[in-house]
Amino acid sequence: MTMSQLPAVASTGRPPILASEGSDYVTMFIAGQLFGIPVLQVHDVLSPQKITRVPLAPPQIAGSLNLRGRIVTTVDVRTCLGLPPRDDGKKSMSIVVDCGNESFNLIVDQVGEVMIMPHHQYEPNPPTLDQRWRDVAGGVFRMDGRLMVVLDVNRLLSFVNDAA
Amino acid sequence: MDDLLRDFLTETNENMAQLDLQLVELEQNPNNPGLLSSIFRLVHTIKGTCGFLGLPRLEKVAHASENVLGKFRDGVLPVTPAAVTLIFRSLDQIKSLLAVLEATEKEPDGNDADLIQALNDMSEGKGLDVAVAAAASAAPEPQETPAPEPVAEAAPEPERVAAPAAQPAPAKAAPAPVAAAPAADHAEAKDSAVAASSVRLSVDLLENLMTQVSELVLARNQLMQLNRTQKDSVFTTSLQRLNHIVSELQDGVMKTRMQPIGNAWTKLPRIIRDLSRELNKKIDLVMLGAETELDRQVLELIKDPLTHMVRNSADHGIELPADRVAAGKPETGTVTLNAYHEGGHIIIEIKDDGKGLAIEKIKAKAIQNGLATEADISGMSDQQIMQFIFKPGFSTAAAVTSVSGRGVGMDVVRTNVEKIGGTIEMFSTVGKGSRFQIKIPLTLAIVSALIVEVAEDRYAIPQLNVVELVRAxxxxxxKIEYISNTPVLRLRNRLLPLVSLAQLMQLPITKSDVHKGFVVVAQVGNSLFGIMVDRVFDTEEIVVKPVSRALRHITLFSGNTILGDGSVVMILDPNGIAAHAGDIQSSNNAQTDTAAKSSVVRQGSKQSLLLFRAGSAVPKAVPLSLVARLEDFDVHDIEHANGRALIQYRGHLMPIVAIAPEYQLKQEGRQAVLVFSDRDHSMGLAVDEILDIVDEAMNIELTGDRTGQMGTAIIAGKATEIIDVGYFLDKAFGDWFDPAHEGAFNDPQSRNRILLVDDSAFFRNLLTPVLTLAGYQVTTAENPKDAMKYYEEGMEFDAIVSDIEMPQMSGFDFVSQLRREGRWSKLPVIAMSSHTNPRDLERGAEVGFNDYVAKFDREGLLQVLHQHIRGGGAAS
Known part of the structure; x- marks a missing residue:
């Protein structure tokens, strides 16, 4: 993949201010909203998988799944954002990301294409954004006709360290 | 060959090779301090190990070389080629000695006086010339070095000694400025056979290999599972072959991780030696089964707990020699360590023949440290009390010695053992010693687990903890029965507390019939409990994988794994379940909780119980010691007066009481009656049938809610109601207990304090409410020793009621001790016993009992107490 030649993205999810023109993001939809995760943080994109639920786990955790012999904890991004469970009957997809030496699988509604985001289109979070969203959003990209919210994986998964 | 020697040879040969390299390098860079200290350290290690193994000849040579190297290092002596040559010579001598050692397992005879002399001269700075001379004129050396070499292989040795720079590092040897450096190839050819036959590997590499094999096992399992669903698959034969190979590979890789447990014990003899000095004790350490092998990882984890426990045994267990002699034991105490395999597990026992666990001290400590209240403890068996030593915040050492009591207690030991899926059990006999048994899995990487289903999800339970499976x-x-929502199972002759996994995990209970399902009987430490599951599948070999950080706080799970079909399942941790279950039960119903707990540890002394049936089909029991006679009256002899059934019995009228108000006496034939009697009064309890007399420990597992019933216990394999004789006595002689009389006692300020000493919980439970009801403030003690503790604590009582027959100290001894001196010497003491014969009465009066009451004679007791306390009858 040519992606590896692209400039590294800071782990905060904020696009670094580099000389290059933009960064690549894997895009996804959650409840109609477009989100993006820096491509270098993404390991895998998975079709629906069999997920084993884990009783007594934090509510955000949907369970565990077997990713080629590795057990990966699955997090429901909808729950993290305080959104209701999906009810359109369509199958969810998921994205495997790394966070602190461990992989996590994030369930989203749908995974889109990889897009290059020009830096000049980046804006910090609007201060009026819902607290839950502000906690996990690493800024917004202005695109033609729509906005892409950067999903900050580390902040999204910060509850992991709180739980441990 | 001895393992130790083999290790030594391997290690030393490696060190020698390194030394050769480094010395050559040193000659080139004489002022490299890092190199110098590295060389010094290597030689020092060789010297140290030789000394440890008792190889004096090697040690002396190494020591002399070390002296010279020390001088190099400190800059006292210049690093000259001559000096280095001399060091090389001594290294070669060491090598030749090692070669003989390898062949014969002992050092050759003779000495290396001249070489050592040369080295010493060198280190003193005077013998530079001598050394050079000695090195240069190496020719005479062979004759001087011990000629009588006992072994053939050792024959070429003189040659090698003569070739001072025979480094087995030819590449580097070439530029070495040592003049006489005819790199002797044959010397290299003779490289230690031992060293060649073993390889040192980094543990990481092995761990990695093990992980890979574990994955391979999983993949194999998945393939096998897939294949099972196919009929006449073409893969079957190949898969079987793969199966075998993987199993063998797994075994092989597992073996690379195995180490003899003796490796974890090497420090212990020294510890025991130091301890016996420090504590002035004589202690022998016996180590059995040191060759038993177990996984390196397990070994590492078990090392510290073992050391701690051996320390404990020596420190707390073994008595001082004088005490041992006084107790009729040999002066020298023995701590025995024993390890052996048992069905996929390693059992490690730590046993001592010391004084055993001091129950009383543990009790006091538990109360002092706030781990339990006095009330909690009074209801506990010895076994339960002993468990306190495993509680965090408990340390039995009265004084914190430098030996134990460093804040790491047995709780840490238990945690460590349980962390690796092990269990620890404890057995202790006062005066005889104690024994700890640790059961740990052979390896942690792959465990056998039972796969169960709860609320449509599967979970794995480590087989290690599973005792049996019951289909209910x-x-x-x-069948699963409920006592106020707490499920229990009658399993043979015990009530097994059950834990509903679904409930514990807050899952919806999908099964409509809560009475059905499987019960996995699990053992954690000494406690046994049942885990209710919906279905049970197979056992499967699983590879334990650590859970994600996000889930690590859930103590119910010890890990997760991937099953043969590729799905992820959580591995249940029975320790965690037990801990959770305890919480749930205590929050729901404290009463049931203690009942459940007491059923877990079946303890208590046996007593004769009379089993009978009355009113219902459920058998009932009463301690035989309370029953005066068993009678069988003709129903026509039973008379009715004043609404009560009476019979003329031994010149008195004896009331006959029914077990329940609705119970009807027989109209025809004969009526069986249990006669309870004290000096003046007798009472008959009408029963349907006398069943049996059995000797059993009576553990009341469920406290009774009905009047006249103390609770339910398992007796002769059946749930049996234990009847409360006191209640029936009350009923029979109710008229004579006029509560109005005792009214004066009910003012708490003027309440008289009674100390009740009885070893039987049954009687303590029986009498405490009676006495309290009568206006006394009651404190109970299980034995005279406990009672004396209250004395020491400065507590005051108005009277003591004591049993006669008690283990350790009888009531007679107790009262005579009281009478001898102290605050309590004038206290009224009432004896209480189930047998009242004249001789006992006489003896009781002799030793100082003020009065004597039959055990179940509540009314008599109250009268006597009233008389002695109120009537000022304390004088005796």
Whole structure:
């Protein structure tokens, strides 16, 4: 993949201010909203998988799944954002990301294409954004006709360290 | 060959090779301090190990070389080629000695006086010339070095000694400025055979290999599972072959991780030696089964707990020699360590023949440290009390010695053992010693687990903790019963507390019939409990994988794994379940909780129980010691007066009481009656049938809610109601207990304090409410020793009621001790016993009992107490 030649993205999810023109993001939809995760943080994109639920786990955790012999904890991004469970009957997809030496699988509604985001289109979070969203959003990209919210994986998964 | 020697040879040969390299390098860079200290350290290690193994000849040579190297290092002596040559010579001598050692397992005879002399001269700075001379004129050396070499292989040795720079590092040897450096190839050819036959590997590499093999096992399992669903698959034969190979590979890789447990014990003899000095004790350490092998990882984890426990045994267990002699034991105490394999597990026992666990001290400590209240403890068996030593915040050492009591207690030991899926059990006999048994899995990487289903999800339970499986259903012998929402299972002759996994995990209970399902009987430490599951599948070999950080706080799970079909399942941790279950039960119903707990540890002394049936089909029991006679009256002899059934019995009128108000006496034939009697009064309890007399420990597992019933216990394999004789006595002689009389006592300020000493919990439970009801403030003690503790604590009582027959110290001894001196010497003491014969009465009066009451004679007791306390009858 040519992606590896692209400039590294800071782990905060904020696009670094580099000389290059933009960064690549894997895009996804959650409840109609477009989100993006820096491509270098993404390991895998998975079709629906069999997920084993884990009783007594934090509510955000949907369970565990077997990713080629590795057990990966699955997090429901909808729950993290305080959104209701999906009810359109369509199958969810998921994205495997790394966070602190461990992989996590994030369930989203749908995974889109990889897009290059020009830096000049980046804006910090609007201060009026819902607290839950502000906690996990690493800024917004202005695109033609729509906005892409950067999903900050580390902040999204910060509850992991709180739980441990 | 001895393992130790083999290790030594391997290690030393490696060190020698390194030394050769480094010395050559040193000659080139004489002022490299890092190199110098590295060389010094290597030689020092060789010297140290030789000394440890008792190889004096090697040690002396190494020591002399070390002296010279020390001088190099400190800059006292210049690093000259001559000096280095001399060091090389001594290294070669060491090598030749090692070669003989390898062949014969002992050092050759003779000495290396001249070489050592040369080295010493060198280190003193005077013998530079001598050394050079000695090195240069190496020719005479062979004759001087011990000629009588006992072994053939050792024959070429003189040659090698003569070739001072025979480094087995030819590449580097070439530029070495040592003049006489005819790199002797044959010397290299003779490289230690031992060294060649073993390889040192980094543990990481092995760990990695093990992980890979574990994955391979999983993949194999998945393939096998897939294949099972196919009929006449073409893969079957190949898969079987793969299966075998993987199994063998797994075994092989596992073996690379195995180490003899003796490796974890090497420090212990020294510890025991130091301890016996420090504590002035004589202690022998016996180590059995040191060759038993177990996984390196397990070994590492078990090392510290073992050391701690051996320390404990020596420190707390073994008595001082004088005390041992006084107790009739040999002066020298023995701590025995024993390790052996048992069905996929390693059992490690730590045993001592010391004084055993001091129950009383543990009790006091538990109360002092706030781990339990006095009330909690009074209801506990010795076994339960002993468990306190495993509680965090408990340390039995009265004084914190430098030996134990460093804040790491047995709780840490238990945690460590349980962390690796092990269990620890404890057995202790006062005066005889104690024994700890640790059961740990052979390896942690792959465990056998039982796969169960709860609320449509599967979970794995480590087989290690599974004792048995019971299928429970409404109609079978085993059915799940509920006591105020707490499920229990009658399993043979005990009530097994059950834990509903679904409930514990807050899952919806999908099964409509809560009485059905499987019960996995699990053991954690000494406690046994049942885990209710919906279905049970197979056992499967699983590879334990650590859970994600996000889930690590859930103590119910010890890990997760991937099953043969590729799905992820959580591995249940029975320790965690037990801990959770305890919480749930205590929050729901404290009463049931203690009942459940007491059923877990079946303890208590046996007593004769009379089993009978009255009113219902449920058998009932009463301690035989309370029953005066068993009678069988003709129903026509039973008279009715004043609404009560009476019979003329031994010149008195004896009331006959029914077990329940609705119970009807027989109209025809004969009526069986249990006669309870004290000096003046007798009472008959009408029963349907006398069943049996059995000797059993009576553990009341469920406290009774009905009047006249103390609770339910399992006796002779059946749930049996234990009847409260006191209640029936009350009923029979109710008229004579006029509560109005005792009214004066009910002012708490003027309440008289009674100390009740009885070893039987039954009687303590029986009498405490009676006495309290009568206006006394009651404190109980299980034995005279406990009672004396209250004395020491400065507590005051108005009277003591004491049993006669008690283990350790009888009531007679107790009262005579009281009478001898102290605050309590004038206290009224009432004896209480189930047998009242004249001789006992006489003896009781002799030793100082003020009065004597039959055990179940509540009314008599109250009268006597009233008389002695109120009537100022304290003088005796």
């Amino acid at each position: 259903s409404e109609n079978s012998e085993y």
